[in-house]
Amino acid sequence: MHHYTFGDRVLSVTIYILLTLLAFSTFYPFWNALAISFNNGLDTSLGGITFWPRKFTLENYNIVFQDKRLLNGFVIALLRTAAGTVLSIICTAIFAYGMTKRELIGRKFYMVFGIITLYFSGGLIPYYLLIKDLGLRDSFWVMVIPGAISVWNMIIFRTFFMGLPAGLDESAKIDGCGHWGTFFRIVLPLSGPVLATLSLFTAVYHWNDWFTPGIYITKQNLLPIQTMLKQILNSNIMTEQMAQLDSAAQGAASRMRGITTKSLSMATMMVATLPIVMVYPFVQKYFVKGVLVGSLKE
Amino acid sequence: MSETTVEVLQAVPQKRLRARTITRFFKQWDLQLMVVPAIIFIFIFSYIPMYGTLMAFQNYNIFKGFWDSPWVGFKHFEMFFHSRDFWPVMRNTLVISLLKLLIGFPAPILLALMLNEVRKMVFKRVVQTITYLPHFMSWVIVAGFTISMLSTDNGSFNIMLQKLSLIDEPVNWLSASEYFWTILVSTNVWKDIGFASIIYLAAIAGVNQDMYEAAAIDGANRLKQMFLITLPSILPVIIIFMILAIGNLLNAGFEDILLLATNPALRDVSDVLDTYVYRMGIQSSRFSYATAVGLFKAIISVILLTIANLLARRTGNSLW
Structure with a gap:
């Protein structure tokens, strides 16, 4: 059908080269970190590790998984992601379902009340003082409760619910279901795609958020792994840890095992990204859909 | 009646x-x-x-609380305008966000245009899968990669440049202020180029295919088709995102700067309004002062968004 001119060929080849370079430069830092995390630390410091480990070892991961604080950070991050996502999705979906009802008195007011918050916010400092006054500082719940209602997600849920067949509500009413019964027994089971998409984005936010715990939590045992990793990159923990390792008998052992700051932080980074990379292939189709839904409301 | x-x-x-x-x-x-x-x-x-x-x-006092703290009018605003930090912070905010806009905004459009030309579906899917991934990683991880790549201790970037004989000794990129903006903007593009291209790819998918046929018959090659058909067809989408980007102009970045500019030597080039609010408010407990700076930023943002929207209305595309 098409006949390609010489110019088209040049364009095509250029595009393939540029895209390959882009994909490579995106992939390489990750792959390189992975290779370093599996390589003997002392050997790494000799240089030259690019794609494959030279002296393969699991020792870096061994140290990371034996470090009680890092393990605790991993568990905190999992708990926070699970609690935060479930709470936010349920509360926001209930809110959104109520907002679809025409007979809801004050519906317009509620909508404007919510939408204003998308454009204006009090900013960091008043919010910080509010959290402090609510007594949420140094509490696990500061990572969970403030995200319980998302107006943004409410609008997406609402759009989805309004697209469901209208007859559903009617038949549920005839069967004696109230609003809550209809929501939980009929609407929610039909909302698979939107639930999956919004849960994914909410979960990714919770897993990746290092800043909230960073400013509201000072207790080390409540910090999720991302915030700890930030401290490691600022080499707070790491110097401490190395000092501990270097102390007395352990020092010789660590030198023999060939552990360095770099190899340890790479292994920690891999552990902190692992859940994202693991679920990523399965959820790709959902997030592409999610972006499109999200852009409609913009 | x-x-x-x-x-x-x-x-x-x-x-x-x-x-x-x-x-x-x-x-x-x-x-x-x-x-x-x-x-x-x-x-x-x-x-x-x-x-x-x-x-x-107010002169907010943490012991008196909001209700009992004394009112002081515009004192904190004046203090900020007259402070030594004002011009550097404003300059950094504007330069960094303009750089992000000039480079970070067209980059995903270009990527979408290029992906659209790819006929090998497997190749396309692989590129998409790889480039979307960094969006889902936290800034901590991305900063970790950046630090590792640029490190003087066998960072791959230094090694590559040495192999190409472009430098003799490893350069400590992240502690020299002249490279900071480049690093910051590149890292941002790296993280979000793929994900941001999704929306443009979707817009391109909606372009009427007959136009390409007609253009081919008229003898337009693919490069011409790209710029004369595809790009104009998705212009409304581009304009809407442009308005949103201009409204965000004072959001020069926050997490990325906090994580990459850990070296205090970089403060001259890295301090932007948001990090300044954080530093003054949270770290130095100057609550009222930091709130004033934040409010100043919010007001300018609303003005910018309004102007951008007015401009867009002339072209027939506006948010409200």
């Missing part, structure tokens, strides 16, 4: 209507119970802080 009777007839039901509304409100309590708690939640977590910005006009 005379006008007075109409008024009387309307006045009576209105009173009754209000009474009925209240009864109806309580009658649908189960429905209201789905919404009212969320509204109260929004009131607490969004409206109370909004009201709290008034402390920009």
Whole structure:
């Protein structure tokens, strides 16, 4: 059908080269970190590790998984992601379902009340003082409760619910279901795609958020792994840890095992990204859909 | 019917209507119970802080609290405008966000245009899968990669440049202020180029295919088709995102700067409004001062968004 001119060929080849370079430069830092995390630390410091480990070892991961604080950070991050996502999705979906009802008195007011918050916010400092006054500082719940209602997600849920067949509500009413019964027994089971998409984005936010715990939590045992990793990159923990390792008998052992700051932080980074990379292939189709839904409301 | 009777007839039901509304409100309590708690939640977590910005006009004292702290008018605003930090912070904010806009905004459009030309579906899917991934990684991880790549201790970037004989000794890129903006903008593009291209790819998918046929018959090659058909067709989408980007102009970045500019030597080039608010407010506990700076930023942002929208309305695309 098409006949390609010489110019088209040049364009095509250029595009393939540029895209390959882009994909490579995106992939390489990750792959390189992975290779370093599996390589003997002392050997790494000799240089030259690019794609494959030279002296393969699991020792870096061994140290990371034996470090009680890092393990605790991993568990905190999992708990926070699970609690935060479930709470936010349920509360926001209930809110959104109520907002679809025409007979809801004050519906317009509620909508404007919510939408204003998308454009204006009090900013960091008043919010910080509010959290402090609510007594949420140094509490696990500061990572969970403030995200319980998302107006943004409410609008997406609402759009989805309004697209469901209208007859559903009617038949549920005839069967004696109230609003809550209809929501939980009929609407929610039909909302698979939107639930999956919004849960994914909410979960990714919770897993990746290092800043909230960073400013509201000072207790080390409540910090999720991302915030700890930030401290490691600022080499707070790491110097401490190395000092501990270097102390007395352990020092010789660590030198023999060939552990360095770099190899340890790479292994920690891999552990902190692992859940994202693991679920990523399965959820790709959902997030592409999610972006499109999200852009409609913009 | 005379006008007075109409008024009387309307006045009576209105009173009754209000009474009925209240009864109806309580009658649908189960429905209201789905919404009212969320509204109260929004009131607490969004409206109370909004009201709290008034402390920009106070000398907020943490022991006296909001209600008993003395009012000082525009003192903190004047202090900020006259402070030594004002011009560097404003310059950094504008330069960094303009750089992000000039480079970070067209980059995903270009990527989408290029992906659209790829006929090998497997190749396309692989590129997409790889380039979308960094969007889902936290800034901590991305900063970790950047630090590792650029490190003088066998960082791959230094090694590559050495192999190409472009430098003799490893350069400590992240502690030299002249490279910081480049690193920051590149890292941002690296993280989000793929994900941001999704929306443009979707817009391209909606372009009428007949136009390409017609253009091919007229002898337009693919490069011409790209710029004369595809690009103009997705222009409305581009403009809408452009307006949003301009409204965000003062959001020069926050997490990325906090994580990459850990070296205090970089403060001259890395301090932007948001990090300044954080540093002054959270780290130095100058609550009122930091709130004033934040409020200043919010006001400028609203003005920018309004201007951008006015411009866009001329082209027939506007947000409101």
